[in-house]
Amino acid sequence: MHLPGFKPEPETKAAEAEVEVRIRGLMMDPSTRQPIVVLNDLAGEIVLPIWVGLFEANAIALEIEKASTPRPMTHDLLRSAIHGLNARVTRVVVGSLREDTFHATIWMDQGGELVALDARPSDAIALALRSDCPIFISQQVFDHARRAADGATNLSPEDLRRWLESLNDDEMGRYKM
Template sequence: MSTQETKTVAHTPDEVEMQIRGLMMDPVTNMPIVVLKDIASDLVLPIWVGIFEANAIALELEKTATPRPMTHDLLRNMARNLNAEVRKVVVSELRDDTFYAVIWLDQAGETVAMDARPSDAIALALRWDCPIFVNRDVLENSRQAASGNQSINADEMRRWLENLNDDEMGRYKM
C-alpha cells in the first residue's frame, strides 16, 4: 500500500481512534509508558508497558533497522507470508488493572480476532501502519480505576499527560 492511500477500517461507535502521543518513562516507577491520544480531542490514555515492548515500539517509531528481525517484525513477516493483513488493533478491556487488546486481521476474506497485550498490539499496529482504537468503556474504566487509587489524583494525572510539551515527551514524541 502506498503512503498516499488511505486505509478505511470498519470500527464500532464504541471505539475511539487514538494515536501514539509519545513514549516516556514513569518518573516514579521507572517503567515505560505509551501515551495514546484521542485523534479528535485532548483525551489521553497512558499504558504502562515492559521495557522490551517499549524498545520494540521505540525502534519502529524511530524507523531503526535491525540486522535481524525482531519479534514483532517476524510476526508481521509471517502474517504477510500467510496473506494476512492487520487491519486494526483495539485496546478492548481493562480488568483487574490489566489492559487487554485485540488484533484484527483479514486473511482470505475472513476476519480473525486475536487476543494480545496492548504493547504487542501497538508494536504491530506501527509495523502495519494501521489504526489504534480504544473501547470507550476502557477509557471510562481507566478514569475510575485511577480515581480509586489514593496515591494519584486521576484528574491531575490526566491534566499532566494532556499538557505534556514535546520536551517532556523526550525523543519519542509524535
C-alpha cells in the same frame, strides 16, 4: 479464528464504541522507572497511559523512529508471518481492562475472513505501527481507566489529562527510552 476462552466482540459492533488513538509519546514513570505508552485520541480529548515492559517500549520506539536493526525483531517476524499467510492487520483495539491489566485484540483480514487474536496492548501497538493500521481503545477501557484514576490519585482525570497533554516533546521523551 478465536482462541479458547477468548470472546472478542464482532468488529463491526465493537467499532461503534471505540475511539481512534495515536501514540502521544513514550515516557518513564518517575516512581517505578517503568515505560509508559501514552495514547491520545485524535481530537486530543482522551489521554490513556499504559505501562509496558522495557523491551516492548523499545520495540515501539524503534518503529516510531524507523530505526533499522541488523536482524528482524519479533514484531517484524510476526508481520512477515501474517503477510506470508496472505493476511493483513486491519486494526488493533485495546478493548478491556481486567484486574488492572489491559487486553487488546489484533484484527486481521485473511481472504475476506475476520481473524481476531488476543494480545498484550504493547505487542498489538508495536504490530499496528509496523502494519500501518489504526489503533483504537474501547469506550469501556477509557471509562474504566478514568474511574480507577479517580480512586488512585488526588488528581482528577481532567487534571491528569491536562498534565499529560501539557508535556512538551522533551518532557515526553519524544519516543526515547
